[in-house]
Amino acid sequence: MNIHLKRHSNLPVHEQICQYFIDRISSKIMKDGERLPSVRQLSKELGVSLVTVQKAYQQLQQRGYVESFQGKGIFVKSTHLKEDIDDTHTNWHMVIPDYVPRAQSLSISQPLRNIRYHLGTACINGNLLHTEWIKKVTMQVIEQHPQLLGQYSSANGDMEFRKAVSDYLRTKQLSVAPEHILAVSGAQQGIELVAKTFIGPNDVVFMEAPTYPGSIDIFKSRGAQIIPIPVEHDGIDTKMLVKLCDQYHPKLLYINPTFQNPTGTTLSVKKRKELVDIAESYHFLILEDDPWSELYFKEKPPAPIKSFDTSGHVIYLKGFSKFLSPACRIGALVTEGPLLEKLIAAKSISDLGSPLLTQKIIAGLLQSKELNNVLQNLRTDLKNRGKQCIQLLHQHSSQLTFRAPNGGNTIWVKLPQHVHADLLLEYCHMKQLSFLPGSACFPTHVPNQYIRISYAGLPQEELKQAIEILCEMVNTLSSAHKYYPIESYPSF
Amino acid sequence: MNIHLKRHSNLPVHEQICQYFIDRISSKIMKDGERLPSVRQLSKELGVSLVTVQKAYQQLQQRGYVESFQGKGIFVKSTHLKEDIDDTHTNWHMVIPDYVPRAQSLSISQPLRNIRYHLGTACINGNLLHTEWIKKVTMQVIEQHPQLLGQYSSANGDMEFRKAVSDYLRTKQLSVAPEHILAVSGAQQGIELVAKTFIGPNDVVFMEAPTYPGSIDIFKSRGAQIIPIPVEHDGIDTKMLVKLCDQYHPKLLYINPTFQNPTGTTLSVKKRKELVDIAESYHFLILEDDPWSELYFKEKPPAPIKSFDTSGHVIYLKGFSKFLSPACRIGALVTEGPLLEKLIAAKSISDLGSPLLTQKIIAGLLQSKELNNVLQNLRTDLKNRGKQCIQLLHQHSSQLTFRAPNGGNTIWVKLPQHVHADLLLEYCHMKQLSFLPGSACFPTHVPNQYIRISYAGLPQEELKQAIEILCEMVNTLSSAHKYYPIESYPSF
Structure with a gap:
């Protein structure tokens, strides 16, 4: 573990340790089922008390990132079937300490299996560029x-x-x-x-x-x-x-x-x-x-x-x-x-x-002399895309808060109270749709109430379908809240 | 200064400090005339004794990298006219610590003024590639x-x-x-x-x-x-x-x-x-x-x-x-x-x-189906280049030691005793020729008896002229040694 602890930071040490693991787990550098170092081992390595590490691990468990098995250790929580990453001949790789704390951009850009509607990546569809x-x-x-x-x-x-x-x-x-x-x-x-x-x-x-x-x-x-x-x-x-x-x-x-x-x-x-x-x-x-x-x-x-x-x-x-x-x-x-x-x-x-x-x-x-024209066309296309996206959001859900974009290609959306972005993402994945959960945009973990969607990556017809699905999921989760208190949501 | 001191290294701390500055100076990250931190300042920053820093600075001075001006401080030795790098509006940049200890590859690849014969870079002349x-x-x-x-x-x-x-x-x-x-x-x-x-x-x-x-x-x-x-x-x-x-x-x-x-x-x-x-x-x-x-x-x-x-x-x-x-x-x-x-x-x-x-x-x-032919031609061309280079070296100097290459595009040449690679380089620069001094290839500074020359970068006719000039300079410096003891060479 190469955790850079900051002794004079406002963030307590146990919170820094917790944050390190959240970063690694949420950006998939640590995999489902991967074992965390033992409390004793990590405490020795970092030169902090056992209690500090225990506190960090407890928080990770409470927030649903890891699970503990009596006598076996603490493991990254398996939300899906564990993939077989432990090739026997590369087992020893697992113990080589590395210096990569977080690679959220990778987890965003990596093509997810079975995802059809990518609202997550802020790039422009090739059809809009003048190839x-x-x-x-x-x-x-x-x-x-x-x-x-x-x-x-x-x-x-x-x-x-x-x-x-x-x-x-x-x-x-x-x-x-x-x-x-x-x-x-x-x-x-x-x-x-x-x-x-x-x-x-x-x-x-x-x-x-x-x-x-x-x-x-x-x-x-x-x-x-x-x-x-x-x-x-x-x-x-x-x-x-x-x-x-x-x-x-x-x-x-x-x-x-x-x-x-x-x-x-x-x-x-x-x-x-x-x-x-x-x-x-x-x-x-x-x-x-x-x-x-x-x-x-x-x-x-x-x-x-x-x-x-x-x-x-x-x-x-x-x-x-x-x-x-x-x-x-x-x-x-x-x-x-x-x-x-x-x-x-x-x-x-x-x-x-x-x-x-x-x-x-x-x-x-x-x-090129054509640059100005090309940019003018791109601006017009994106502006229309943005407008369409805003109209669709209004049309299909009354519970989202956002501002119409003046440029660029993303919209920052606030979810209705009690709709958690990570849970929404899990539901959307089942409908072959992905977006960027707002937590990826904050350096430290924050209440997960925001999502970022890009309106420039999908062909026009698919964008329409995507926004419909997204709003449907938001509405479903929001109304479900009336029956279940927030605590009973499956942790993710 | 971001000097990573290694307390348990076999290299004494003063030698590590000295090496850090040699790396920065020889790869031009520190410029002619740039001021070093004061002994007191650096000793405080690194948490080492004043004597340790003094020892490091003395060595730098003895090896000819820096010079001391009473009451003013210690400066990187000016071998040429000082370039005006201190734009007044970026003066404060000089005090921002950075994390770049050495960039020897840059100092090799940067086109030197007035250099016609580049024997230093290990790349292949565009004419030999099948563009x-x-x-x-x-x-x-x-x-x-x-x-x-x-x-x-x-x-x-x-x-x-x-x-x-x-x-x-x-x-x-x-x-x-x-x-x-x-x-x-x-x-x-x-x-x-x-x-x-x-x-x-x-x-x-x-x-x-x-x-x-x-x-x-x-x-x-x-x-x-x-x-x-x-x-x-x-x-x-x-x-x-x-x-x-x-x-x-x-x-x-x-x-x-x-x-x-x-x-x-x-x-x-x-x-x-x-x-x-x-x-x-x-x-x-x-x-x-x-x-x-x-x-x-x-x-x-x-x-x-x-x-x-x-x-x-x-x-x-x-x-x-x-x-x-x-x-x-x-x-x-x-x-x-x-x-x-x-x-x-x-x-x-x-x-x-x-x-x-x-x-x-x-x-x-x-x-491409043509790849094999292309590679075969390239091998033949380089082989002939290598052969030509070896012949020329033999022909124009009897004092160089080297092995004929079996592949690649460089020759590692041992200079005659008492011919110092840095001094040879200074003389060659005056004849518009450059090569790679062997010291660039060692992680720590070593007696400078080697040079690397590439036979693939220059057009054939220029390669011939370059080797002639190189050998002439070697012979001149070698015979000069008969008259001057090594200590009296101008330090570089």
Whole structure:
């Protein structure tokens, strides 16, 4: 077990141990039926009292994650038939300690058996992307530079790509030189590069709560102490942020300011400027993740936080998978000075540099004259999808609370009181439907009252069926509550 | 400073501190003129005595890495004009501690100013790769599956890619199911995934000495304790390995058994089997890196170590950049059971999965009927290059010691006594030539008597000129030694 215990955290040690196992179990790193270390063993390993470990295990049992068998030990609760993961010849693998505390993004993206309606993944259906255009540009790129197929990219990225990104960002009111751009293999890698370069076990990271699940995985795997900051209708609660800055000494704030994943809220201009001021005062870094600010449905969203940064406190991250080509997995990171130099070093350690081919394709797409039209069409399509989804939700259930999206591709839905997201998910799975339970978006376990659904992943007709099924299940569970008190729900 | 001090290491603490700074300075993470923390500050931060830090700094000064200015502090020695890295608005960046101890692979791959003859990077000149064939296959792949451009890959990799790799590995006497294959973004990422999943600050990693510089970067960045094992004419010294297994408890051995980078030696079949036995006895993992076993010049090399593994101790890594397409940056990792599941989790945290497009292209190349011909031509071309390089070395200098290569693309050269590789490099830079100093290939600093040169990167005519220049410089420095004792060389 590599549990990074934080002795000076506000979270008690037994709660930290409990949280570690919840993370591993809910993201399927620990499997149904897998045995937990004995109380004695773990207490010795972590240098904590037996009582502390017992307390943690009791909580896990109460919350339904594990079960105890007299004389045998404590095991991850089997909800389904146990899969045979113990190949005899790899039995010894089970005792090798690893450094992966949580991989929620994997459990979201892994195709579940028998699932037909995927409302869980925030990606855009291939039919909505202009694959013919991408194909044409790709062919042109290869036709024009066949020799590129035999070449490596430099660690910081191809110059043509970085120039194209620089030009593109200028249209978003962000003016940066190509020299300040680092090519990354998707925004996820960008977040991970920043985390592994600047964040370690004793560092405090501030995150929006809720936030993008994949980012939580990364900061947890670095052993950071994560402090959640609530999100309001106009983005992160800056008053609370300042309060917490006095209490902790954050090294970094991770933020997704435009059509936030998962809530869909957009940070106001006022708050963007405020954030830069706060970061300057308390000397922390802001990691600004911008996956889809181009997917707006009404007015254009404000300029990136980075555009207000004159003191090098903001690292800006632009992914291209959500509106250009997911098959290329290319993004761009923007920063300067010593920060950039260390990130380039970390990038070279990670993979020596992103593929030259996919960088050249994204450069070609960004430079294409058709880009504006393509984006305009995508915006219109998504806007209509979002509208349809909202109408369907209203039509089929009166018990859900949500806000109509202004951009992006997800809706954050509050369930009626007493309908538990995990239980709802279990019922929906039986109807071949999945969504993202809100708990995945919080760094620490919270009352499970929210779900995130994406309206961009399914073909139109299937989206309609999916929302009908979802609402039906919500209504069923909600009315069932009238007959059964909440305590008697099967734990999950 | 994030120096992972190992209190129980055989290396004294002052030597560990010294090594940390040498790593950062020689891989350019610390710049010319950058200030080191004060003795008092570092002693406090690391919890070691003032004398220990002083000793470390004195050694750095004696070895020529830093210089001290009375009353001002200790600075990285300026060998050239100081570049202006202190943008006033990013001055505060200098005080942010980072977790990057060494990035030697970056300093090798970064294009140096005014360098015409790159003998340093172990990659194959684009003219030797069959870019027309790669182009044709790429076009076919896109033509046949245009919809793939709008799709993500799953975290573990595209099934068609994994099947193609499985079929290909069978031709190398390695029989593995597609389910046991994980797509990675180049072998470098494969090594990093294994390191970040299983290796942390208290873990012992065994490495060949010398070894591939990029792998040292990775294990150092995880804070591992690295124990070097000598390489003999038939690969790693297994007797020494067993001795060290008794002394330490290794968690992993990283090995490059075929045409080892940098020495070119190949591990015998006997030793391959022995290694698996040793790993089983002492319960450690073997990470087998195989970048170019297909590039043999005489008989086919032995089957991978993985093919002798019946107990899940070997993780096998196959890169495709060295003989198919570097522009795709795709490789494959082979393992099973819980190890594989945790590596997939780590992969999803790192980047959600490798690009679908580049996986499909590599799959297409591996399935192509022309693959065998292409590889045969490449072998012949490289063999001739190697032969030419050896002849030129013999012709222009009688003072170099080396073995003719049997495969791969590098030659490991021992310099005449009293010719220091770093000094030779400085002289060669003046003639627009660079090579890899042997010190980059050792996890700890060693007497600098070796250099690695690659004969595959330059066009034929330039290779000829490069070897002539290299030999001329060696001869000059060697004869200069007759007049100057070694101590009076300018330190570098």
